[in-house]
Structure formats: structure tokens, C-alpha cells
Amino acid sequence: MSADEDVVYQSPLMYRILRESEGLVLEVVVGGFAMSTVRVRLSADEALNYQREGTRFSDRLANAILADPPFGGRTYPA
């Protein structure tokens, strides 16, 4: 957690969209009775989809990460 985090959206589904200098990052709380967080940097297409669809898109993306936290090797520990 850094002091200059720019939280674009915080979901009750326990994920956040953060704006970093390189672009948007999706942070998701994963795990069962032991919870931790992973992050994935949104691609240009994903960022565009988020701009278009808003939380409908981010909910889908977050659920996809919850269902498979490695997310094809794209996630990294928060």
C-alpha cells in the first residue's frame, strides 16, 4: 500500500481499480479463509472496456481472477 494510490473504484466484491502512472491496475482479494491480494495491469483493450462498460466489465474481470488467481500468469502479489 502506498500513500499516493489513486483508487478509481472500490467494489464490495473486494477488488479495487487503481490508477498508476503506467495505467489502470485491478487489485483483487483472493483466497478462502486466508485472504491476500493480487494485482493485474489492465491492457489497453481492457482499460477501454472499463471506460465503456464501467463496473460491469470490472466485475467480470475480477470474477475471472477470483476463479483463477494466476490468471494466465498475469497477476502479481500486491
Next chain:
Amino acid sequence: MPSSMLTLTTALSRAVVTLLCTSMVALGCSTEPAKPTEPARKSAEPAAKPAEPRPAAEPTVEPKSAIEPTVEPKSIEPAPVLISTGKCSEQQSAIAKQADERATPWTILQHLEKNFPDMRVSWLMKETPYQNYVVKTGATNFGRCNDTGCYLFAAPTAVIEAAVEKSLTGETHDPAVLGEALGLPAANFEGPLRMMTLDLAATQSCVRLPVDEDPGVWKCKSDADKDCFKFGGYTSGNVPELMVIDAPVAQATLREIP
């Protein structure tokens, strides 16, 4: 022998003993010849044996110990905890019923009785997500929330507590030890943690077996997978788990694990 004869014989015996004692009083004769082991403590060394209440103390100690077992259980025995799935909505009751049917012959009630006999559940969060998703948001319920409720995986408090205690190494904890004890990757436990505990008997929160559709479920794809979901009430690391719906933040107790 007739009783009159017995009485006479007894009286004569006592008279003889009394006579003998009267003449032998200086020798410390006892009128209790039937207890040959007792004169030693009663009269032979009366002044030198104040500390010899050993034989005398035993009878007073023994009754105490004989009484204590009957008293202690009454005063220490905890009140029986009512095993219950709590107050569930119609929707959650339906999901719970389907889960029980799928788990047959296992049920959530059997699961609670066996693995959560004190109805206390716990879960762990890393400190940073705890701050970001519970404290900063002012969350009223733990877990992942949607329109139907907030969904939280939890394990028996005793299991997590034991694992945490085992992992403590002075001022911090060993994530590898904690991970091994809970059947999860050590990475899940790196850095400061928060352990939350909820008394389900007090909160009456709805609980059921977790199902594939619950938020946060990462279904296992092989037996080798860890940290993923297997239906049936046990994690892939064989730790009992259940799903708590709308676990209230205000009624949880917190423990910092540095």
C-alpha cells in the same frame, strides 16, 4: 451367646483394662488396644510429632479429592453450545439444502458438530487488505458482497489458533510454518496478518457448506492444486471450512499477528 452374657463379658473386660491402666498409667497405657499402629502417633511421641499429621491429614485430604471431582465438573463444565446454521434467508436456505443434498450423507449440521463444536470461526487477512477493504471502507460485514449478501470463508478458530501459535517465532510469525499447518502456500501468510474470530452462537449468522458458485471460489483442477476449492466442507489442504453469510464486523474479535 445371649446378649446379657455379652454385656457382662464386655463390662468385665473393660474393668480389667481400666484396672491395669490405673496401675500402669505412668507407662502411658492406652485404652485402645485394638489399634496397635496408632499408639505410635497418639501417645508415644505426642510432642515430637506435630508434623506427623500425615496419617491424620490423609483422611481429610482424601475426602476433599473425593469431593472435588463431583464439584469441579459442575462449576467448570461449559454450557452446551447450540449447534445451528443460524438465521438464513430463503435463498441461502435453498442453497444450503442443495449443498447438503450434493454432500449426502454429509450435511452442514454434521460438519458443524464435528468440526465447529464451539461454533467459533476464524479467518486471516493480510494487514494491508484488512486496512483497505475493512477499515477504510467502514464495512459492516466481512467478505465479498453482492446483491444477495456478503460471503466469507471461515475455518474452526481452534485450528487457526493452533496453527498461529505454532508459527510464532518471537516477535513475528513464520509464514512457512503457518502455511504448512493450514495446507496453504506460505506466500498467503507473508507479512503482518489479522486474525478475525466470530462466535456464531452469538451472531446467529447464516452458515452452510460452500458451493462452486460462491464468490471467491477457485475450483481445483487437479489433486495437486493447493489453495483452491473442493466441494464438501474441506479445503484442498484438508482444513474444515464453511461459508458465513453476512458476518458482522462489529461482532468480530481481532488479533494482530506481527
